[in-house]
Amino acid sequence: MESIKEIFKIGYGPSSSHTMGPAIASKKFLDKNPQATHFKCILYGSLAQTGKGHLTDYIIKKTFGDKKVEVVFDYNKVYEYHPNGMHFFAYKDESLVDDWLVFSVGGGSLKEHNEKRDRFYNTIYPHQKMNNILDYTKKINISFDEYVLKYEGESIIHYLYNILHQMKKTVNNGLFTDGILPGGLKVRRKASKFYAKYMKNPCLEYLVYAYALASSEENASGHIIVTAPTCGSCGVVSAVLLSYQKLNQIDDEKLVKALMVAGLIGNLVKTNASISGAEVGCQGEIGVACSMAAAALSYLTGKTNEEIEYAAEIALEHHLGMTCDPVDGLVQIPCIERNAVASMQAYNIEKYIELTGSSHSITLDSVISVMDETGRDMHAKYRETSTGGLAIHKKG
Numbered sequence: 001m002e003s004i005k006e007i008f009k010i011g012y013g014p015s016s017s018h019t020m021g022p023a024i025a026s027k028k029f030l031d032k033n034p035q036a037t038h039f040k041c042i043l044y045g046s047l048a049q050t051g052k053g054h055l056t057d058y059i060i061k062k063t064f065g066d067k068k069v070e071v072v073f074d075y076n077k078v079y080e081y082h083p084n085g086m087h088f089f090a091y092k093d094e095s096l097v098d099d100w101l102v103f104s105v106g107g108g109s110l111k112e113h114n115e116k117r118d119r120f121y122n123t124i125y126p127h128q129k130m131n132n133i134l135d136y137t138k139k140i141n142i143s144f145d146e147y148v149l150k151y152e153g154e155s156i157i158h159y160l161y162n163i164l165h166q167m168k169k170t171v172n173n174g175l176f177t178d179g180i181l182p183g184g185l186k187v188r189r190k191a192s193k194f195y196a197k198y199m200k201n202p203c204l205e206y207l208v209y210a211y212a213l214a215s216s217e218e219n220a221s222g223h224i225i226v227t228a229p230t231c232g233s234c235g236v237v238s239a240v241l242l243s244y245q246k247l248n249q250i251d252d253e254k255l256v257k258a259l260m261v262a263g264l265i266g267n268l269v270k271t272n273a274s275i276s277g278a279e280v281g282c283q284g285e286i287g288v289a290c291s292m293a294a295a296a297l298s299y300l301t302g303k304t305n306e307e308i309e310y311a312a313e314i315a316l317e318h319h320l321g322m323t324c325d326p327v328d329g330l331v332q333i334p335c336i337e338r339n340a341v342a343s344m345q346a347y348n349i350e351k352y353i354e355l356t357g358s359s360h361s362i363t364l365d366s367v368i369s370v371m372d373e374t375g376r377d378m379h380a381k382y383r384e385t386s387t388g389g390l391a392i393h394k395k396g
Ligand code: SF4
Pocket: 232, 233, 277, 281, 282, 283, 285, 286, 323, 324, 325, 326, 331, 332, 334, 335, 338, 384
C-alpha cells in the first residue's frame, strides 16, 4: 500500500478523477512544455461522457491559464486500460512538439498508458491485506493508528492536521452558504437549513446531515474540499468525525488518529480494488467512504481492531452493487444526499457493532474482492457515464 496521503488530498471539486486528476495532468504537461504556443486535450470514456457536468473542460482551461487550449470530447473511444483517458498535445506554431496519453485513475491519481497498474508498486507498508494487518497488530499488540504511524512516520501527523483543518473549513463554508448549485439542475443548497434546525433542536441526525451536505455542496460548487477517498464522497468522513467531536468534546489529536484508521481502510480498497466510480461504480466512492467513516467512528468509541475491521466490512458489504449514474453528469443527484445517508449509516453501523461484538464470517478482504468483481461486471452505463439509471430517468 502507498501512503494514506494518497487517500486524503486537498483540491478543487467536484470530482477527484474528473477535475483533480485532469488539473494535475494539465499542470504537469504545461510545465513540461513552456515553449509551446498552444495545446489540445482529447478526453475519452467517462471523462468525455460526464466531463461537462464534472467541469473537466473548465478545469483544464483554467489550469492552462493564458495558453490557448482546445478540449475535445471523444464519445466513441474508450481505452481498455482505464475509462478515464486524456491525450494532451503541445504545439509550437503549427508543429507538434509533445504529446502525452495519461489516465486519471481515481482519488486524483494519474497513471501513464500501459503503466503497470501494480497496486503494490509504491508500497510503504509490508502488508497489503487486512487479515495480515490484524495478525500483525495482534502479535505486537498495537492499534491501527499506531500501525499507520509506524510505517508512515511522524510526517503523517502534520499532514493529517492540515487535512483536518481543511475539512473544518470546508464544512464551515458550506454551512453558511445558501443558493442554487451551478450546472442547471437548480439544486438548492440545504446544509444551512439543516444546521438551523440543529441549533433549534440539537440532535445527532440534524448535525450529521448538515455537515455532510455542507462538504458535498461545496464540492458540487467546485470549491476546495478534501478527498475521502474521492471528491464525490468527500462529505462522509468529515461529517462523522466532526459531528462526533462537536457532541463529545474530543480534541483534534484524537481525530487525527481516527483519520489514520479511516485512511488505512481507504488504502486497502484502493490497493486491492478501486476507488474510481468509472471503474467500479459508487460502491467504490460512497461505499468506501462509509466504510472508512464506520471504522474511524468505531475507533473513536474504543472498539478493538477486530471490531473496527467488522465495522468497515459491514459498511462496504451493504453498499455492494451501488451504481454511479449522476444526473446530467453533475456531482449533485444522487451524490449529495448519498453522502448524508451514508454518514448516518456509519453511525448505525457503530451501534450495531456495539450490540453484536466482533464475531462475523465475511472478512473485509473478501468484501473488497467482491466489490472489485461486482464493479468490473457492471455495465458501463452504471460507471460514471451518465448513460443509464437515474441519469436517464430524470431526463425522461
Ligand atoms: S454517484 Fe457516487 S460515484 Fe458517481 S459521481 Fe456521484 S458520488 Fe461519485
